[in-house]
Amino acid sequence: MSAAIDCRAVGKIYGNGRRTFEAVRAITFSVRGGEFVTLLGPSGCGKSTLLMLVGGLEEITVGTIELGGRPVVGPRSETGMIFQDPMLLPWKSAFDNVLFPIDMMRRPRARYTERAHELLAAMGLRDAAAKKPPQLSGGMRQRVAICRALVSDPEVMLMDEPFSALDAITRDELNVLMLDLFERYRKTALFVTHSIREAVLLSDRVLVMGGRPATLIDDVRIPFSRPRDFALTEAADFNAMCGHLREKITTARKLGHADAIG
Numbered sequence: 193m194s195a196a197i198d199c200r201a202v203g204k205i206y207g208n209g210r211r212t213f214e215a216v217r218a219i220t221f222s223v224r225g226g227e228f229v230t231l232l233g234p235s236g237c238g239k240s241t242l243l244m245l246v247g248g249l250e251e252i253t254v255g256t257i258e259l260g261g262r263p264v265v266g267p268r269s270e271t272g273m274i275f276q277d278p279m280l281l282p283w284k285s286a287f288d289n290v291l292f293p294i295d296m297m298r299r300p301r302a303r304y305t306e307r308a309h310e311l312l313a314a315m316g317l318r319d320a321a322a323k324k325p326p327q328l329s330g331g332m333r334q335r336v337a338i339c340r341a342l343v344s345d346p347e348v349m350l351m352d353e354p355f356s357a358l359d360a361i362t363r364d365e366l367n368v369l370m371l372d373l374f375e376r377y378r379k380t381a382l383f384v385t386h387s388i389r390e391a392v393l394l395s396d397r398v399l400v401m402g403g404r405p406a407t408l409i410d411d412v413r414i415p416f417s418r419p420r421d422f423a424l425t426e427a428a429d430f431n432a433m434c435g436h437l438r439e440k441i442t443t444a445r446k447l448g449h450a451d452a453i454g
Contacts, residue, residue, distance in 0.1 A: 220408070233402050260347065260348075312339055
């Protein structure tokens with residue numbers, strides 16, 4: 193497939209004059225249509241900044257980013273975003289929160305009602321559609337946010353550590369649901385995490401990032417076939433891959449990113 197996301201020598205600098213901070217330096221990669229790619233690295237290494245650049249929520253300083261062959265100059269309706277904070281409207285029901293982007297884009301609600309119900313059911317929220325966010329657990333609120341991002345049937349999903357604030361059990365449950373959703377809808381996905389285990393379970397490729405400014409250290413293909421289930425995490429080759437990625441991050445820190453790729 194052709195590249196759905198194409199980043200070429202992308203850089204981001206904040207501020208001007210003497211008060212500048214280079215957050216991202218010369219990052220180049222592409223994501224094919226239908227591919228699940230994860231940006232992996234320690235907290236503060238620029239993963240989220242790069243994701244915001246791809247989503248058009250931050251302005252690129254240098255380089256180019258294209259989605260579907262068109263330059264990114266701002267947010268796109270064909271891009272779905274999921275953040276660490278679900279950011280639901282507390283006075284609206286789960287169902288109305290899912291349809292909120294449809295209302296904002298002034299599209300006819302009736303055309304998306306069935307899809308909203310389908311997504312809520314797929315996320316185990318069929319009986320919670322009428323409930324408001326304060327009545328839902330943290331995991332349930334994040335499931336609603338995932339439904340909201342998918343309801344308009346976007347071509348690309350951008351996810352910024354969506355499970356990092358959840359407890360370990362809930363996080364594992366949502367990882368399994370994410371595997372199921374990816375099989376069902378086959379979106380192009382760019383996912384940010386600092387969890388090596390999560391990256392290996394969910395991804396087709398892992399882009400290892402590190403340093404300040406952020407650089408791309410390595411591009412690692414995950415060899416496990418799909419569909420996957422959570423039992424994969426107990427396999428010896430799964431844990432070997434986790435160890436390989438951990439070593440990549442550790443080695444790059446020691447070498448000062450001398451092996452960074454562009």
